[in-house]
Amino acid sequence: MSTITFRRPDDWHVHLRDGAMLQAVLPFTARVFARAIIMPNLVPPVTTAAAAAAYRDRILAALPAGLGFTPLMTAYLTDDSDANEIEQGHRAGVFTAVKLYPAGATTNSALGVTDIAKTYPALERLQALGIPLLVHGEVIDSEVDIFDREAVFIERVLAPLMRRLPQLRLVLEHITTKEAVDFVGGAGPGLAATITAHHLLINRNALFAGGLRPHMYCLPVAKREKHRLALRRAATSGNAKFFLGTDTAPHPIPDKERDFGCAGIFTAPAALEIYAQVFAEEGALDRLEAFASLNGPRFYGLPVNEQRITLAHRPWRVPDEIPTEAGPLRPFLAGEEIGWRIEG
Ligand code: NCD
Numbered sequence: 001m002s003t004i005t006f007r008r009p010d011d012w013h014v015h016l017r018d019g020a021m022l023q024a025v026l027p028f029t030a031r032v033f034a035r036a037i038i039m040p041n042l043v044p045p046v047t048t049a050a051a052a053a054a055y056r057d058r059i060l061a062a063l064p065a066g067l068g069f070t071p072l073m074t075a076y077l078t079d080d081s082d083a084n085e086i087e088q089g090h091r092a093g094v095f096t097a098v099k100l101y102p103a104g105a106t107t108n109s110a111l112g113v114t115d116i117a118k119t120y121p122a123l124e125r126l127q128a129l130g131i132p133l134l135v136h137g138e139v140i141d142s143e144v145d146i147f148d149r150e151a152v153f154i155e156r157v158l159a160p161l162m163r164r165l166p167q168l169r170l171v172l173e174h175i176t177t178k179e180a181v182d183f184v185g186g187a188g189p190g191l192a193a194t195i196t197a198h199h200l201l202i203n204r205n206a207l208f209a210g211g212l213r214p215h216m217y218c219l220p221v222a223k224r225e226k227h228r229l230a231l232r233r234a235a236t237s238g239n240a241k242f243f244l245g246t247d248t249a250p251h252p253i254p255d256k257e258r259d260f261g262c263a264g265i266f267t268a269p270a271a272l273e274i275y276a277q278v279f280a281e282e283g284a285l286d287r288l289e290a291f292a293s294l295n296g297p298r299f300y301g302l303p304v305n306e307q308r309i310t311l312a313h314r315p316w317r318v319p320d321e322i323p324t325e326a327g328p329l330r331p332f333l334a335g336e337e338i339g340w341r342i343e344g
């Protein structure tokens, strides 16, 4: 098969940032995806409906003419999030979902949740209203090995939360482990997971291949090969619980290539193309539409897109560097060849 046409996809996990960076990176997402779940980890974080509506307006204002794209906004959950504010923002059509960052887990998560018990009133309201909670699933306990933080989170936080609020709709974001695949696969229909393009391609060796590789560093960090293989099986299985979320997370090159370098991989310039390559390698191109375009809307209770997108098996090279007003960016797989390309 040398071309594939399917419903236009959505990206269920995107960092668009703000200002000059937003201006620079938005076209890479909007050229491909009809809708995206927009992460709220700005500085300061997007905690109110007014802030989310203003951010949505800035995104729409930054959109290149002629590109149809709908940003789906999220509220950043804090220890003292107000359930009424979330409810009103949801009823006003501003908040599609709420994002839980354990405090200190990742980029701009300092104001995240320090103790999940503090958020029970808000989470009970989400459950009552059917608003999805999107979870960065890592414990921040420094005693726990960084490669175990997702698996330990499932055991210590997620499973007890699901027992307490069994009807809460949950997305375990950017899963990286076989434990997560098995847990999500074995749970009821209220729990789903997103899978990034980069976690389907790299294992933790990539962080050290030939030297320290900051552009391969993101959170949750890539794990052993057996986990990557489990993620590939899950993504290509056709199981409706797994869907596309790139976690494209741009940082200027100087912020990546320094001591205490930032976590985040900028995949938007080649994300759908990478997923297509992975599905082709797994002999599962016929399931790419479910993963990219059907399973997400089904979980979120949104209509599927009516437009179509076509990819062809025609190699191209990812640029080495993308200059922007906010500083240069190094895309994932910079300088490397990708087998699939978007034709229209
Ligand atoms: C994200 C970012 O840079 O905002 N970084 C990352 O490594 N994925 C935050 C996140 O989603 O964890």
Ligand code: ZN
Binding pocket: 013, 015, 039, 247, 249
């Ligand atoms: Zn993210």
